[in-house]
């Protein structure tokens with residue numbers, strides 16, 4: 001895409017500025033695709049290509065073109081704002097990044113989110129017969145429970161909650177890591193009155209947790225005889241939700257561009 005075209009698109013008022021910074025990237029389910037520059041760029045650049053294979057040569061060629069245009073725009077913007085793109089102390093910054101990563105990974109929220117990923121994997125593994133009963137014949141592991149079979153046969157109601165669980169399973173961890181890392185870098189005395197990126201990321205994680213709790217609730221209703229394992233997951237998620245809310249007390253109030261409305265009474 002040409003630089004001119006990209007600039008024109010970025011200035012188009014139909015797009016909500018920075019909406020894609022605090023979304024869950026689930027474009028298929030997003031009610032704002034028509035107002036998202038990120039989505040429009042993806043559509044324009046890639047979706048017209050017949051072959052959607054990520055290894056497609058054309059795909060990477062297009063991506064590389066976008067990189068060049070983006071770098072040109074970045075250089076222009078840096079010059080305009082007096083930013084020296086060469087001034088970073090790479091060694092110091094890499095070391096700082098490594099330390100922040102370590103601290104973020106060790107934070108109780110990220111540890112709990114990581115454990116949640118494993119719990120979901122375990123559950124999906126133990127319930128794989130529900131999704132593909134033919135697997136049962138090939139395996140000597142736990143046989144397909146009659147009730148599982150009855151619950152899943154011709155029943156699409158499992159598809160959506162499992163899809164929701166799958167979408168947020170890793171995203172919660174990723175967003176929490178970003179929130180924790182961000183908080184380590186933000187300087188509270190300077191940024192206190194401004195919305196914090198860490199709160200925005202924590203809010204996306206919280207929304208993922210809320211939706212996952214709801215989805216697990218639906219799965220539990222479909223498989224009441226498997227409710228103990230699901231209850232463990234629900235308890236873990238609820239504890240994680242409360243801990244995230246305590247760690248990021250302003251996250252829920254963060255206004256995500258496009259998705260949240262500003263409360264004029266507050």
Ligand code: SF4
Pocket residue numbers: 019020023024025026027028030031032033036037038039
């Ligand atoms: S705002 Fe919506 S359309 Fe844009 S990247 Fe996020 S999920 Fe996709």
